[in-house]
Amino acid sequence: xxxxxxxxxxxxxxxxxxxxxxxxxxxxxxxxxxxxxxxxxxxxxxxxxxxxxxxxxxxxxxxxxxxxxxxxxxxxxxxxxxxxxxxxxxxxxxxxxxxxxxxxxxxxxxxxxxxxxxxxxxxxxxxxxxxxxxxxxxxxxxxxx
Ligand SMILES: [Fe+2]
Numbered sequence: 001x002x003x004x005x006x007x008x009x010x011x012x013x014x015x016x017x018x019x020x021x022x023x024x025x026x027x028x029x030x031x032x033x034x035x036x037x038x039x040x041x042x043x044x045x046x047x048x049x050x051x052x053x054x055x056x057x058x059x060x061x062x063x064x065x066x067x068x069x070x071x072x073x074x075x076x077x078x079x080x081x082x083x084x085x086x087x088x089x090x091x092x093x094x095x096x097x098x099x100x101x102x103x104x105x106x107x108x109x110x111x112x113x114x115x116x117x118x119x120x121x122x123x124x125x126x127x128x129x130x131x132x133x134x135x136x137x138x139x140x141x142x143x144x145x
Contacts, residue, residue, distance in 0.1 A: 013109065
């Protein structure tokens with residue numbers, strides 16, 4: 001199947017401040033405004049930050065490699081922002097080890113909840129590939145796709 005998510009809008013109080021902050025957390029370069037939006041490009045998906053006065057905070061979760069987790073978690077810790085181990089405890093300053101991997105949540109200044117896991121629970125057993133940013137699919141899942 002060729003369908004994939006191309007972009008989504010991330011509402012923010014200050015789109016460029018927020019995009020630069022999240023680009024830093026991800027460890028990617030912020031490319032500057034792209035037309036109206038302040039994009040953060042993760043793989044082939046653009047997270048287009050855009051200013052809004054009022055919005056509902058969202059949840060964004062990412063499957064990352066162990067190495068990427070180390071970098072992202074280190075940068076979260078360096079910000080001094082609170083982080084946590086579950087949706088109900090996003091500020092307990094702990095990470096989780098559910099599903100045989102590591103996971104962490106934190107909220108940005110827009111109160112969006114960002115989650116990073118090394119093993120997917122949406123697709124049980126799925127891990128991020130270490131090489132090209134693609135994903136490796138367990139054989140049990142590959143058989144049904
Ligand atoms: Fe989640």
